[in-house]
Amino acid sequence: MVKVGIVGASGYVGGELLRILLGHPEAEIVSVTSRQHVGEYVFKVHPNLKGMTSLQFTAEDPLTVASKVDVIFLAVPHGVSCKITPKLAETGVKIVDMSADFRLKDAAEYQKWYGWSHPAPDLLEKFVYGLPELHREELKNTSLVAVPGCMATAAIVSLAPLAKAGLLDGPIFVDAKIGSSGAGGKPSLSTHFSERFGVVRVYKPVGHRHTGEIEQELKYVSGKKFKVGMTAHAVNMVRGILTTSHAIVSSKPEASKIWKAYRSMYTSEPFVRFIMDKKGLYKYPDPKITIGSNFADVGFEVDPYVERVVVFGAIDNLIKGAAGNAVQSMNIMLKFDEREGLNFPALHPV
Amino acid sequence: MVKVGIVGASGYVGGELLRILLGHPEAEIVSVTSRQHVGEYVFKVHPNLKGMTSLQFTAEDPLTVASKVDVIFLAVPHGVSCKITPKLAETGVKIVDMSADFRLKDAAEYQKWYGWSHPAPDLLEKFVYGLPELHREELKNTSLVAVPGCMATAAIVSLAPLAKAGLLDGPIFVDAKIGSSGAGGKPSLSTHFSERFGVVRVYKPVGHRHTGEIEQELKYVSGKKFKVGMTAHAVNMVRGILTTSHAIVSSKPEASKIWKAYRSMYTSEPFVRFIMDKKGLYKYPDPKITIGSNFADVGFEVDPYVERVVVFGAIDNLIKGAAGNAVQSMNIMLKFDEREGLNFPALHPV
Amino acid sequence: MVKVGIVGASGYVGGELLRILLGHPEAEIVSVTSRQHVGEYVFKVHPNLKGMTSLQFTAEDPLTVASKVDVIFLAVPHGVSCKITPKLAETGVKIVDMSADFRLKDAAEYQKWYGWSHPAPDLLEKFVYGLPELHREELKNTSLVAVPGCMATAAIVSLAPLAKAGLLDGPIFVDAKIGSSGAGGKPSLSTHFSERFGVVRVYKPVGHRHTGEIEQELKYVSGKKFKVGMTAHAVNMVRGILTTSHAIVSSKPEASKIWKAYRSMYTSEPFVRFIMDKKGLYKYPDPKITIGSNFADVGFEVDPYVERVVVFGAIDNLIKGAAGNAVQSMNIMLKFDEREGLNFPALHPV
């Protein structure tokens, strides 16, 4: 059994990590911290875990946690992780960082997308971008993982094979739709039910921070710099992301080539599904069909009229978009079966 | 009082026409037909109208209706209107057609977008495209109105000023999100609640029929042929449309120029609102804020990074996207105050 | 034109009052106050009113407002109204109080249900309980109206005819289901979308404050003291209330007698509908069919097996449950047509 700790376990991502790790046959959770809930039972904050665990939140600082565990998950806000990670990394503990602080390789990109000067740029290249579909081999040989952003995950997994196969010319317009859980557990007017119910609310029309990750990873697989324009919408659901990418192509690829690109990259992937039915309800990826699972569903359509391919990526933002992807990365890093603890299907209907 | 009749009044658009016309001080509804519900009270099918009307559905054929009324609304399926309209038009009755059959001016476009040879191409040029914001003067002098498609309305109203002002280069990618009422009242697996709840379902990734209308109208205002690529999604709500248009620009316009374009075209429009707050919840158009009203909300953002302008259009699909726009067109055609019967705000919150 | 003012107009009830009064042909809104939003345009807070009004919030104190208007609406929290009303009442202005402060006739009942000693008990008997269906004649001769609680309205309107006709023995168990707008516009964890979406949350299992009003009014119509046990649930919608009342009967009445009781009390009521279909979707009252209207829908079923009648009442909580009822009461008080400003149907589907 590997010992794990979770720093900042009271948020939705922390709760989902707990849910998954409690069912992981090789993991033992030995410390979960939350400043706000010190001494409280975990199930008081995450009511779905009642009857599943008697863990309590502690106020242990990250270094203390690190001294007790093999793997530490950081579910802390952006800007916090980069302050505590340098010392943590020195201890040799394996770190899985859920924040954005080590996703980008180039410190200048933090300035560009976050308006922010990175305090520990030397660590950036030591972190592996925790997307197994692109970085499995690196994950096997690292102890530092930066878990991708949720919308970035949906976009990258769905677009990478086309980029890698040279089928896209760019730019790429990523039109993203996301549920409320992506905004976290803190109440505000924007998440007030009467105001949030039924919206199709544009909350980040341009300049979304995940753009940097998407560009970085598409370049990683293709060697080519794609410009990405992202627009993010909040829609009327709690979990789920769909990215609809309108990807410019100068000469339209045949559908068979795109399928070949997907297959050549993902055939053995345990958590990527090709959605390709020509009839019925499930013709294209839909987050509804991923809720509760670690699957990323991908699909596409070539536009016969305009010079674009439309590419779809659907995930459960808290699982493949966060905690599930984190555990999948941990499994690889620890040489476990990659599916360990994650081998559950989505709920349907839900 | 003008006498009006509605052919095919049992669907959602028919019900909304009834709701609006019952409150119209200058209109008297004298005939509502439905083959399926002959003899039934209207409020049995449209339960919201209980206590508002004792009208009953009749089986009158359209010519009989025409003989009794000044204005006939055709709320019949696409492909039906074009069969009954030629004889109706001969009677001189004013026709407001809610179907797609007379929206496109060029018969070849029906072949292209509907896969269908138009049976009455000579009538196409006689119909006015019933979007007051673009065709008010023509509406004053016609007796034949083709009410625009719902998604086309949101896209055209939001994009036209930019196209007209020469601020767009194209192509334009219209990412549309729509509620369930746009699919009508007939049950199917795709509208079964357990399957439809919580979806972000791509139902028309390419080749949407409204594309033809959008291209036609943008050309009408700008003299320029824009290629449009549309992708339509069903989302978790009953009413409402948001179109997010990723419009390619080779040199990015200043925001002030775009505002100027909107103002110069729409300042006096009674049913177009500019949504332009820089803080708060209501920064961009959101269908939630239009539900129950005839408003079309428009807004935009210039992307500082990629060569695009993102343009937003939000409407209630059954009102500004159908019945409200139809009544607005009728008001203009009959020289009524354009707001008559439509001067109600949206519900909020709802 | 009658001049009206609204004190505390930034909440959902205030917004709904504004929406209705803006469409009222006999009312002119001359003052709307909000301490929090002084100087702001009303449509910044109530975005649905954009394009409908250029009113701004003021910081005027209630007495200043009273000096300018014929009718003052108090949309302030419980416990505030009773402090400002005594001086207001002295000015002779007509007062329509949306709070709970003057609904109960017996000051002891405030102690019982609110845990609270009423500061102005002498005024209690001067206020008329603003439910036109029970107190129309008194409303014609008062200048002080206490608008009923939202859940009380649904319960009373649906139960009163049976109580009056001597068909009930009691006790009565009122199982209430309400949308989020009943909780107002202030964010909290309980209204945080991710936590509130999809709930059937018991928020007041026993001792609900509206119990006192229901008992008072059932006694008013019947002369009999009924004990009421209420249980309130928050459900997954923004607007609407359904009260399901399990009313104990020692000998079961025939359905025809109950219909007769409804008819004899409500036949001429403009805003009460009997829902009595034996087939189709609309067999019993459902708040969905009232959304956006001032209707109260009532219906029932006699249990052939257990000694109860099940009685249903459905309303839009912000309209018939608050602002609409307030305007209806004002209309009566001012001898206007009772339907003035309220003659709009519900939206369907929505």
Next chain:
Amino acid sequence: MVKVGIVGASGYVGGELLRILLGHPEAEIVSVTSRQHVGEYVFKVHPNLKGMTSLQFTAEDPLTVASKVDVIFLAVPHGVSCKITPKLAETGVKIVDMSADFRLKDAAEYQKWYGWSHPAPDLLEKFVYGLPELHREELKNTSLVAVPGCMATAAIVSLAPLAKAGLLDGPIFVDAKIGSSGAGGKPSLSTHFSERFGVVRVYKPVGHRHTGEIEQELKYVSGKKFKVGMTAHAVNMVRGILTTSHAIVSSKPEASKIWKAYRSMYTSEPFVRFIMDKKGLYKYPDPKITIGSNFADVGFEVDPYVERVVVFGAIDNLIKGAAGNAVQSMNIMLKFDEREGLNFPALHPV
């Protein structure tokens, strides 16, 4: 490994059985039948199972299935099971029947609640009512299990301890709220999204068929005949049931006695949780907190004013209300760990 078959596996209950049994370490699914989908992959009908199984539907008749398996699950409509079960039972195969056909012990009760003469009354006493919390010992020694109705499960589990402890006098009014998945997967006007969204729809005000089960089981634990009046509402969610039982008491029990009754009956139950927080959001059972799990959450409040106890039961209708309970019963029957295959928490938030 035990071999299992599912007859009628294309519905929502069948899909949930598949989902659970695919993750059951001791079960091997060897046959799944569906007349409608013969030859199709299971994941075409249950899209959440894509990537989890390559099973295909067969047209095998139940006897053929029985010849291959140790346990056969019947997920067929009411009235079908009782026709095929007599011959199946002769084969000695273990039968877990999801239908209502063998839940009631007394054939006369079928006449009463189903209006139906039972064709195989001799089998009724041989079946065990598959509610482990009440019938665990019998389940260990049977090969015939009748899985309880979904609403009955929520009501019985929450009420049984009080009835058993002699704390209730009756009658009991069960006000039930259920999600759409309880109505199955077949489209109709009543499940059409635009009509079903946002409802609080009374669909069975009196005479609900589950009443018989509830009365039977409360008598089983208490020796006393309680009369139950049930009223069922469809609410705006896909999964979940809350039963709010207004239970009449002549002398009100202390809360501590009720807790003691729950504890004495359920302390060792793996899938019953007491919800008893005095603060926070999770004070009473809410189906939202059970979605995706096999838990039944129970709680209550004593009314200080009226002679009632309000008792709450919340479950996921497809799991504890159907497939999960079936697997739990199978586990007991086969002497497996009762939690096998069911040891997953609910999803939160969802």
